[in-house]
Amino acid sequence: MNLYQLLLHCFGKVYCSRENLVRFVVHLDKRQTRYKLNTLKKVLNFGMNKKFQIGSNPFIGIEPVESKQSDLLQISDIILGAMGYQKNGYTFFQNLREAKLIYHITLQKVPD
Numbered sequence: 001m002n003l004y005q006l007l008l009h010c011f012g013k014v015y016c017s018r019e020n021l022v023r024f025v026v027h028l029d030k031r032q033t034r035y036k037l038n039t040l041k042k043v044l045n046f047g048m049n050k051k052f053q054i055g056s057n058p059f060i061g062i063e064p065v066e067s068k069q070s071d072l073l074q075i076s077d078i079i080l081g082a083m084g085y086q087k088n089g090y091t092f093f094q095n096l097r098e099a100k101l102i103y104h105i106t107l108q109k110v111p112d
Contacts, residue, residue, distance in 0.1 A: 008051065025062075082101065
């Protein structure tokens, strides 16, 4: 699942309606890209209006953040990585600690 789909379906579906005007500022890991973050914001707002007919622009900002300086961004990266491992059926881990953490996050029993 890419970032666009995650933001559109997980946040838009739950938090956005004509009656409930929620605004989002998305913080992404600072990186080199060919597209501008403002373009992603426009595409997200267009997608939200098309899919949920909310009549507003809930994404008011997309800001790059240095992940080394953000504990919250580092934690979300670990959790999303664990979810990706589980969803894609990976079973190879570099070490036992990594395997235990991923299985703990996804609430599965560590295989013997």
